[in-house]
Amino acid sequence: MPTKLLKSVALFGRELLANPSGTGAAFPSSPFLGKRMASYIDPDTEGWVVELGAGTGSITQALLDYGVAPRKLITVEMSEKLVSHLQQRFPQLNIIQGDAAELQAIVDRVSGETNTQIDHIVSCLPFRSLPRAIGTKIINQIKQVLGAQGKLIQFTYDLRSKDFHHFADFERKDSAIVLANLPPARVDLFTLKKTA
Numbered sequence: 011m012p013t014k015l016l017k018s019v020a021l022f023g024r025e026l027l028a029n030p031s032g033t034g035a036a037f038p039s040s041p042f043l044g045k046r047m048a049s050y051i052d053p054d055t056e057g058w059v060v061e062l063g064a065g066t067g068s069i070t071q072a073l074l075d076y077g078v079a080p081r082k083l084i085t086v087e088m089s090e091k092l093v094s095h096l097q098q099r100f101p102q103l104n105i106i107q108g109d110a111a112e113l114q115a116i117v118d119r120v121s122g123e124t125n126t127q128i129d130h131i132v133s134c135l136p137f138r139s140l141p142r143a144i145g146t147k148i149i150n151q152i153k154q155v156l157g158a159q160g161k162l163i164q165f166t167y168d169l170r171s172k173d174f175h176h177f178a179d180f181e182r183k184d185s186a187i188v189l190a191n192l193p194p195a196r197v198d199l200f201t202l203k204k205t206a
């Protein structure tokens with residue numbers, strides 16, 4: 011295994027031990043998962059793309075490889091250690107150490123505007139393992155910042171469940187299973203329901 015990958019896996023493992031419910035995975039995401047998530051971004055977008063729970067940065071790398079402009083990408087991660095890893099790996103990016111439950115304030119700070127609307131949110135947050143109240147706070151913030159045409163791209167390890175309790179105000183537009191990930195994952199593409 012290449013040294014960089016080994017370092018990412020070791021760092022991720024330490025985070026998992028320190029904060030199992032917030033980390034919510036045993037391994038960093040694979041490039042294949044990142045490629046699938048990135049593929050849901052409109053290639054011509056000029057709006058903001060926000061990544062939530064960037065971890066070691068494998069999805070971040072896939073977003074850059076896909077062509078997301080670094081100046082339009084806001085990467086949010088709560089863990090101090092992972093943030094310092096991300097800042098070394100991607101010195102050109104807006105890496106914000108923060109809580110996705112304060113998303114509006116975070117994106118307003120970066121954009122210099124108020125009530126900034128976001129076109130794409132790419133979320134690696136482990137909603138299944140986060141305490142439900144925290145998950146609800148985060149979803150409320152996502153609903154607030156996502157424009158009417160905005161897309162939420164979320165992955166889960168729960169391949170079959172249709173129990174989207176956190177996503178009740180969203181419509182699932184597409185879904186794809188990515189087997190080349192440990193463990194295999196499902197990517198869902200959501201937009202806000204018109205009535206939400």
Ligand SMILES: C[S@@+](CC[C@H](N)C(=O)[O-])C[C@H]1O[C@@H](n2cnc3c(N)ncnc32)[C@H](O)[C@@H]1O
Nearest residue numbers: 032035038039063065066068087088109110134
């Ligand atoms: C499943 S891991 C992400 C894996 C990542 N794609 C990778 O390849 O390393 C979830 C990440 O969400 C972060 N996280 C959890 N709760 C958060 C919150 N409220 N705000 C921001 N980040 C959070 C965790 O620290 C963790 O890095």
